[in-house]
Amino acid sequence: MEIVILRDAHEVGRTAASAVAALLARRPDAVLGLATGSSPLPVYDELARLHAEDGLDFSRASGFALDEYVGLPGDHPESYRSVIRRDFAERVNIDPVRVHSPDGAAADLEDACARYEQAILDAGGVDLQILGIGTDGHIGFNEPGSSLASRTRIKTLTEQTRRDNARFFSSIDEVPHHVVTQGVGTIMAARHVVLVATGAVKAGAVHGLVEGPVTAMCVASVLQFHPHATVIVDEAAASALDLADYYRHIYDNKPSWQGL
Structure with a gap:
């Protein structure tokens, strides 16, 4: 697992997007895993800029969203189908x-x-999965x-997650209970996982992910077992990491040929 600590959300988005751009340069028909929520927005902003200004080409690429609310029609503005679009x-x-x-x-x-689940397999699997992380480590x-070891399935949201997501709805009462x-096994099958996190509210979850034990109580910690996981965070999200200075030293002294 590589830990990259950057100044702010803009740098996080730019760096994560560079991994996507490098992948598309190598493999124009790459399969992307697409996360929703606030954390990936700077990544999508930078990818849109790279497309508009530098001609980054997605015409042969494909994408699979991570999740969807149960019960919201596909054209609901807060359905993840709509959000990804x-x-x-x-x-x-x-x-x-x-x-x-x-x-x-x-x-x-x-x-x-x-x-x-079968559609992902039929596409050849996900080449690069963009991830965020919840305040509880989901x-x-x-x-x-x-x-x-789980695969695509129905889950019940915790009340904390529903409260976190209520900002996208008129009230928490509108947030579905199921998704x-x-x-986790599906995500772990991606060939490269790029997790982004920004803000002090994510500091505890980032600590559990990077430095805590591998446990289902902080699901993201399973990424410690992934052969190619990159965690890109801003200074605030890194504020609880005990070895932050070491992670900075590693990144600052990477060989020039070694990408993300």
Whole structure:
């Protein structure tokens, strides 16, 4: 696991986006894993800029969203299908048909989960998964206590997560209680995971992810077992890390040929 500590959210977004750009240069038909929430927004802003100003090409790429609320129609402004379209897909030249989301409105949710898992496999798996992290250490919507071997399935949100997400709705009463999410095992199957976190509110979760024990109570800690995980955080999110100076030293002295 590589820990990259940067000054602010803008630098976090720029650095994470550079990993996506490098991947597309090597493999134009790459499969991207797409997270929602506040943390990935600077990444999508920078990818949109790279597309508009430098011609970064997404025309052969495809994407899979991490999760979706159960019960929200796909055209609801806060459905993650809508959010991914608004924050990312409509700002670059990716084919909308190639941007996939779990079906949280399916009549048979168990079957929809299995089909989504299979669709990822049929696409060849995710080359680069963008992740955020919840204040309780969740990735995707794999809440504390989730199986670290889980695959795409239905999950019940904690009240903390519902409170955190209430800012996107008129009130917490509108936040669904259930979601469809890629599982921890699904996320771990991605060939490269890039997790971004900004702000002091994420400091405790980042500490648990990087320096805590591997435990289902901080699901993101499982990334300590991933063969290629990059954690990119700003100074505030890194404020609880005991070895922050060491991580800075490692990054500052990386060989020039070694990318993210």
